[in-house]
Structure formats: structure tokens, C-alpha cells
Amino acid sequence: MFRSNVETVLEYDVLGPTHFCFNIEAAQRPGQTILRERLAVSSGVLVHRFTDPSSGNRFIRFDAPPGPLMVNYQADVELHQQIVPDDLPEVPLVEVPDDVLHYLSPSRYCESDQLQRVAHLQFGALSPGIARVKAISDWIHESVTYMPGSTTSYTSAQDVFVQRAGVCRDFAHLGISFCRALNIPARLAVGYVWFDEPPQDFHAIFEAWLGGQWVQFDPTGMAPVEQLVRIGTGRDAKDVAFSTIFGGVNMTRKEVRVDEHIHALQQQIEAELVAEDA
Structure with a gap:
């Protein structure tokens, strides 16, 4: 098990009426559990959210008027390690x-x-x-x-x-x-x-x-x-573009932050070693 805290901050100067579609949220999929998340978008914007049923990709869409725009996404996510055999064959x-x-x-x-x-x-x-x-x-x-x-x-x-x-x-x-x-x-x-x-x-x-x-x-x-x-x-x-933009904008800020909880992985390894010695 492994845990990460992630964050994206995107800021734009919107030059005219523009439609945005973002794919920045952690996917809902096996092996990945979203413990907490928060999405903030500039006030006055009506956000529509949907998930692609085949891929699990999550999207947010909205129209934005001219002026400054900010999108901020934060999440705590728990990952469960996949066991990969070293002799996997190619599939006919x-x-x-x-x-x-x-x-x-x-x-x-x-x-x-x-x-x-x-x-x-x-x-x-x-x-x-x-x-x-x-x-x-x-x-x-x-x-x-x-x-x-x-x-x-x-x-x-x-x-x-x-x-x-x-x-x-x-x-x-x-x-x-x-x-x-x-x-x-x-x-x-x-x-x-x-x-x-x-x-x-x-x-x-x-x-x-x-x-x-x-x-x-x-x-x-x-x-x-x-x-x-x-x-x-x-x-x-x-x-899988993180943003698809229909209109005229200037990006003024893009910041991605990732904090990994290394201790969670270390605790798992230590627990496995103890179990092997028992």
C-alpha cells in the first residue's frame, strides 16, 4: 500500500467566452482508492462532471466568461501494488x-x-x-x-x-x-x-x-x-489531455505538486519481512 497527496493549480486569462474540459482528477479504478479530494473553480462558473465508463477517466466541463480563471484540485490517494510475474506471455x-x-x-x-x-x-x-x-x-x-x-x-x-x-x-x-x-x-x-x-x-x-x-x-x-x-x-x-480548450486564453500559472507518504510503503515492507521471519 502506498499513499500520495496530489495537487494541481491552473490559472488562465480568458480572452473571450470559452469552453473548458479538464482531465485532472484521480481516476476511480481498481487498485487506486481516493481517500479525500477537493475541486475548486473560480466563482460564478457552473461545473459539469462526468466519467467515461470504459476508461474510468473523469472530466470537468464548464463555460467561462472573459477574465481570470483558477482551477485547483487536491486529493489523497491510496495505491495498492500490483503483483507482476516475470514470466507473463504475450496474448495470441x-x-x-x-x-x-x-x-x-x-x-x-x-x-x-x-x-x-x-x-x-x-x-x-x-x-x-x-x-x-x-x-x-x-x-x-x-x-x-x-x-x-x-x-x-x-x-x-x-x-x-x-x-x-x-x-x-x-x-x-x-x-x-x-x-x-x-x-x-x-x-x-x-x-x-x-x-x-x-x-x-x-x-x-x-x-x-x-x-x-x-x-x-x-x-x-x-x-x-x-x-x-x-x-x-x-x-x-x-x-488524455489534461485540458481541452475551445476559445482564446493565456495560461498564467501551472503548478503540480506531489507529496508521497514514503513511511506507508516502508511500514508495509517491514510488516512483510516480519511475516516472513515468523
């Missing part, structure tokens, strides 16, 4: 569940069809299974430089493969594309996690469908995947 296509099948197709930022030849040359000879996906993640970590500002909202996995630089979402997009090119369903997950290099921000990893379960991988190596407080899950970044 005929056994891929219907709701997982679309994670095999190319998407806006993950051109798995165009990277298919590269994926097979680089990873096709490796034994199928979790070890092959780990090899993909390790290759990205070693071959692509983490470089803030090196990519834009238009950068795709193919672009990242060519320029060999990007940020966390670019690393994840490349991992997803290689997996899909090898007929391994893969998707993007974004959320809150603490890492050493400031400033804190939303973080992206990828998941692969192995042995009948989703397994997390972080090619950046910036943080333990089991400590990610999930916000959203999707085919790529298009599905």
Missing part, C-alpha cells in the same frame, strides 16, 4: 478481449504501422513475453534523450524515433508504437508521481497487455510505475 490475437483489441491499431501519435519494420528488425527476434516489452522500454531509455522543450503537441512517435529526443509522453508513444507493431496491445497512462528533477508535472508511461493484465512500463526511468496516481488512460495523448 484470437484471445485478445474485445475491449482491448483497439489498442492494437495505429493512432494519432502512435504510427505503429509506419514503425512496423523497425520494430521487427529491432525486437522481432526476441522471445515473446514481458521480457521483450522490457527490452523495448530499455532500448528507448538508452537511445532517446530526455529533453524538455524538444517536442511539441504535434510530435508523434515516428518523429521521436528520428530525432531521438523527447519528454515522457514521447517516450511512452514510442513504446506503444513498437508494441502494437509486434501485435502487443498497448496504451498510454498519465498521472501524478514524484520524481527528483523539478519542476513537478503530469507524467506519462505506457502499458502493455500481457498474460491477461495491463503491465506498466516507464522508459524514462524517472519514477517507480507503481507510485503513479492515475488520472487518465487512452490510446495516446489525444485521449
Whole structure:
């Protein structure tokens, strides 16, 4: 068990009547329990909230008039660690569940069809299974430089493969594309996690469908995947943008804070060691 306190503060100068859609709340999903949360939006704004039934992603929507706008979300979240066997196999296509099948197709930022030849040359000879996906993640970590500002909202996995630089979402997009090119369903997950290099921000990893379960991988190596407080899950970044804005605005502040309750994890480890010795 692991616990995190997370917070997002977003401030905008709204230039004209604008519609906002935010995906910044912790998802309601197995293995993740929201103990407490609070959402505050500038007064006078009527907020509509909804949850995508297939992904568990939670959204808030509203119209905002011209002027300053502030959105603040805080939550205490408890995470339950997933046990991942080290011998998980790849799933034959005929056994891929219907709701997982679309994670095999190319998407806006993950051109798995165009990277298919590269994926097979680089990873096709490796034994199928979790070890092959780990090899993909390790290759990205070693071959692509983490470089803030090196990519834009238009950068795709193919672009990242060519320029060999990007940020966390670019690393994840490349991992997803290689997996899909090898007929391994893969998707993007974004959320809150603490890492050493400031400033804190939303973080992206990828998941692969192995042995009948989703397994997390972080090619950046910036943080333990089991400590990610999930916000959203999707085919790529298009599905999990933290904000979608219809109108003219200037962002004046973006602050993400993550405080991890390390002692909770340490207590769990100590309890397990005591149990083993008993």
C-alpha cells in the first residue's frame, strides 16, 4: 500500500467566452482508492462532471466568461501494488478481449504501422513475453534523450524515433508504437508521481497487455510505475489531455505538486519481512 497527496493549480486569462474540459482528477479504478479530494473553480462558473465508463477517466466541463480563471484540485490517494510475474506471455490475437483489441491499431501519435519494420528488425527476434516489452522500454531509455522543450503537441512517435529526443509522453508513444507493431496491445497512462528533477508535472508511461493484465512500463526511468496516481488512460495523448480548450486564453500559472507518504510503503515492507521471519 502506498499513499500520495496530489495537487494541481491552473490559472488562465480568458480572452473571450470559452469552453473548458479538464482531465485532472484521480481516476476511480481498481487498485487506486481516493481517500479525500477537493475541486475548486473560480466563482460564478457552473461545473459539469462526468466519467467515461470504459476508461474510468473523469472530466470537468464548464463555460467561462472573459477574465481570470483558477482551477485547483487536491486529493489523497491510496495505491495498492500490483503483483507482476516475470514470466507473463504475450496474448495470441484470437484471445485478445474485445475491449482491448483497439489498442492494437495505429493512432494519432502512435504510427505503429509506419514503425512496423523497425520494430521487427529491432525486437522481432526476441522471445515473446514481458521480457521483450522490457527490452523495448530499455532500448528507448538508452537511445532517446530526455529533453524538455524538444517536442511539441504535434510530435508523434515516428518523429521521436528520428530525432531521438523527447519528454515522457514521447517516450511512452514510442513504446506503444513498437508494441502494437509486434501485435502487443498497448496504451498510454498519465498521472501524478514524484520524481527528483523539478519542476513537478503530469507524467506519462505506457502499458502493455500481457498474460491477461495491463503491465506498466516507464522508459524514462524517472519514477517507480507503481507510485503513479492515475488520472487518465487512452490510446495516446489525444485521449488524455489534461485540458481541452475551445476559445482564446493565456495560461498564467501551472503548478503540480506531489507529496508521497514514503513511511506507508516502508511500514508495509517491514510488516512483510516480519511475516516472513515468523
